[in-house]
Amino acid sequence: MQDVADLAGVSLATVSFVINAKTSAKVSEATRARVWSAAQELGYRTNRAAKNLVQGASTFIGLVADAIASTPFAGQIIRGAQDAAWQNRHILLVANTEANGEAEQDAITMMLEHQVTGIIYSTWYHREVTPPAALREVPCVLVNCYAADDSLPAVVPDEVQGGRTATQVLLDRGHRRIAFVNSTESAPATTGRLRGYRAALAAAGVAEDPDLVLTVRPEQEGGYEAGLLLLGLPTPPTAVFCYNDRVAMGMYDALHERGMRIPGDIAIVGFDNQEVIAGHLRPPLSTIALPHYELGARGVRMLLGGDGSAPAPGRTIVDCPYIPRHSL
Template sequence: MSETTRRAVTMADVARHAGVSRSAVSFVLNDRRSVSIAEETRDRVLAAAAELGYRPNAGARALAKNQSDWYGLVTEIVTAPFAVEIIKGAQDRALIDDKYLLIASTESDPAVETAAIERLLEQRVEGLIYAATWHRAVELPEIAREVPTVLVNCFDAEGRYPAVVPDERTGGRRATERLLAAGHRRIGFINLDPEIPAAVGRLSGYHEVLQEAGIAADAHLEISGHATAHGGYDAASALLDLTDPPTAIFCANDRMAMGAYDAIKERGLRIPHDVAVIGFDNQELIAGYLRPGLTTVALPFETMGALGVELLAGMIAGQSTGTGTVTVDCPLLERASV
């Protein structure tokens, strides 16, 4: 094995192999077109670099340019299904501008989070995407202000950073409108834990549509399932055991819808013939495999990731994006439960 394959190939190695000066190699490999280099020399340098397997030193280049072509993405659980969608949307959008993501998982630990952001800054990332796996207010460490930063699926309570979040209220409207369009007038609602943004927004959309249809809100038809399948089962059981039970149930997430399916079938009722069900999230491992397939409102994680990078790129380019919140539409996905 030769020396040049045992260690990183340098510009000096390329210069010796091509029979030119190191300065000429630097000009060619850094594409310095303002310097006059004969095409024959340029071709010889590029051929030597390819033959030796030369790779540029990204760290040195970042120091020289004060620019790395990397964005940092920070999230608490990179293996969560929704985080994967955010990452895909962000990376696909970054590639349009020949940028790449450095991804750091924080596991919801503030100390790890600060250390992760510090490490990304050491790598000279041009900006940060801070992504949460569920919609909520967050507090970022002060060092995040050293570079342009955009929040995805979360927001800064102090309003210091631009944020991209799902349009929870409109999503709640879409689900309720779909059930009304199917002829249902008595619609139960199984909500998440109260006061979190998703619960507030989805309930608000539900109430708005009922009011517009001239249907009075009924507190007996609103119950919390605490975001779990077990909670959805208990909540649906309580709704179905009412003297005047609902003919449709809007569940504020797909896990609760899964529990509601069990409660409905346990009573010998059929979906959607006796009771219609709509979920929220479009969690593929649930919505796509329940029988019948679950009609649900999708959280636009991939779109939010892409839009977050688009806003970040604009900030880095000096465009004024402000620190407002951008909401992204939550589309209704039809399957067979309505």
């Protein structure tokens, strides 16, 4: 800093005022420009480590993720968190722990040692978690997951509304025999989407037919099997709400193999709006989007707060919007 002062021909105090952006200081624009020019020429770089030490706060936000960065599913959580962090002049430090407890603990410890402003703890699919105790040492927001006792702030998708919307768009087209191909896995998505399906049917005065609710592995293969089962019913459905887009992909395969047209013979709606699949099936799949980008962005905004206060415990629920394409 002394070198910068010498080159710019100003006092050390002036350099410090300019570099640290103390706006109250009466330093002319010309002097500021001279200081920055000298700093640039000398390759001066503020020593962030020293600043952290003094101020006890960095411009990092930590994102501890189980597998978001490495799976092809929920990458938009990172994009949303990253954008919100950058907008607030924070850099997002992502640690992908593969749900390994030790790696998770180490990552959080190192983030705390590096004095992050806060930590986003996130999972690649919506689920209940037991957050590591260390998370409570720093402002923290759970994204796409929640604590069993809701003792930490969390942002999660509204699975019930998503399931209701998926069923409603089919009801709106006049369908009454609507199947729901659900997942065999225990998850908030499984119970929530089923509740939404039932709520929409009930509101429309349509009695639920147990034959039309199946559970399969939530993959292409499960959707294919479900398609063959549904076509084998005495009265097949005229529309199918698929648990996710991968199941819809398999449903397409089964229907196409049997010479059925989509949506002419059977209408389909998916869930997830999964990249690579949803917009690229034939016909392109109408689906419900998981609001991954919004979950990430909302989580960071809650973490940073408006007034510097810690975010409040409890779940914030984000809508799952309908994405119309050509399958109904």
